[in-house]
Amino acid sequence: MLNISQLNQRYGGSHILWDVDMNIAQGSRTCIMGRNGVGKTTLLKCLMGLLPSASGSITINDQDVTKSSIETRANIGVGYVPQGRHIFGQLTVEENLKVSLNCKRQKSRTIPEEVFEYFPVLKEMLQRRGGDLSGGQQQQLAIARALVLNPNMLILDEPNEGIQPNIVQLIRDVLLRLNKEKNMTIVLVEQKLPFARAVGEEFYLMERGKVVSYGEMPALTDELVKQYLSV
Ligand SMILES: Nc1ncnc2c1ncn2[C@@H]1O[C@H](COP(=O)(O)OP(=O)(O)OP(=O)(O)O)[C@@H](O)[C@H]1O
Numbered sequence: 001m002l003n004i005s006q007l008n009q010r011y012g013g014s015h016i017l018w019d020v021d022m023n024i025a026q027g028s029r030t031c032i033m034g035r036n037g038v039g040k041t042t043l044l045k046c047l048m049g050l051l052p053s054a055s056g057s058i059t060i061n062d063q064d065v066t067k068s069s070i071e072t073r074a075n076i077g078v079g080y081v082p083q084g085r086h087i088f089g090q091l092t093v094e095e096n097l098k099v100s101l102n103c104k105r106q107k108s109r110t111i112p113e114e115v116f117e118y119f120p121v122l123k124e125m126l127q128r129r130g131g132d133l134s135g136g137q138q139q140q141l142a143i144a145r146a147l148v149l150n151p152n153m154l155i156l157d158e159p160n161e162g163i164q165p166n167i168v169q170l171i172r173d174v175l176l177r178l179n180k181e182k183n184m185t186i187v188l189v190e191q192k193l194p195f196a197r198a199v200g201e202e203f204y205l206m207e208r209g210k211v212v213s214y215g216e217m218p219a220l221t222d223e224l225v226k227q228y229l230s231v
Contacts, residue, residue: 001026001185002047002153007056009039009046009209016042018209020056024202026152029179029186031200031217033229039209040189041083044157047187048080049073060153074103079151083158083189085142089131093122096130096141100148115144118174136167143171147178153185154178160195168195175199193225205229 002024009017016039024030032040045051047058049070057066065073074080088096097111116123119140125133130141139159146154154175160168172195178184190196196203196217203220205213205228213224 001061002187003057003059004043004047005057005059007043007046007058008054009042009051010054011042016209017046017053020206020209020211022204022211022214024185024187026185027179027183028202029175029200030188030202030204031196032187032189032204032206033191033196034206035229035231036191038206040206041157042209043206044080044082044155044187044189047073047155048078071103074100074149074151077149077152079146079149079154081142081146081154081156081159083161085135085138087130087133087138087141089129091130092127093130093133093141094126097122097145097148100145103149111148112150115147118147118177119144119170136163139163139167139171143174151184152182153187155187157189158191159188160190160192172198191229193229196220 004020004022007017007020020043034040042051046053049068053066057064059065060076060078063076101109121137122140122144130138133141143159159171175186176199179186186199188199200217202216203214204211205224207228212228
């Protein structure tokens with residue numbers, strides 16, 4: 001479903017991503033891991049078309065999207081939950097959710113009810129301003145906003161940063177449900193090992209902009225953790 005081939009990215013003179021190759025199958029759950037600053041967010045931004053790639057290619061469902069806009073990627077079913085949530089603080093919860101509905105992929109202009117089945121608290125808070133929600137509520141809103149378009153792949157950048165444990169559990173359960181009930185592909189950048197192990201079936205480990213190891217989650221040994229994840 002998602003194929004990244006020999007992807008390179010530079011910020012000005014700094015070479016950030018080096019020949020990154022990844023193959024992510026439809027319906028799989030993949031966790032991209034690595035210490036701070038290794039290039040995980042940069043990779044997701046390239047995937048979403050928020051940053052141009054210097055070379056290499058990205059294909060989604062056999063369609064080359066390397067040079068496509070974020071709108072094109074959203075229209076072919078890629079949902080994105082950015083690091084730091086990026087909720088519109090002045091807009092209500094309902095307005096935040098409706099922002100996505102302008103996308104062509106969504107024919108209806110109403111928020112699908114199932115979004116509230118995953119995150120019931122949002123239904124009670126429809127008229128609250130995004131900026132007045134707690135961090136955990138904002139994170140639910142950020143995920144819900146991506147789900148409004150009924151994506152077949154959901155890309156999340158550290159959804160648990162600064163979130164209380166019961167919401168972390170809720171997010172874990174929702175991701176597993178989306179994968180099971182809708183065969184949604186989950187691509188997750190995550191630093192916390194227990195969460196990564198609970199959600200990911202496969203992992204990619206990055207170090208200094210390169211993929212240094214990948215495989216099925218049980219192959220993520222203590223040795224690899226020590227070498228590439230421990231601080
Ligand atoms: N806008 C930018 N301009 C220049 N360099 C940048 C920019 N954004 C990130 N970098 C650099 O690119 C490298 C990779 O950053 P990136 O945010 O992708 O890493 P990360 O693995 O996601 O880290 P974190 O877990 O802290 O988010 C870092 O060295 C960072 O300093």
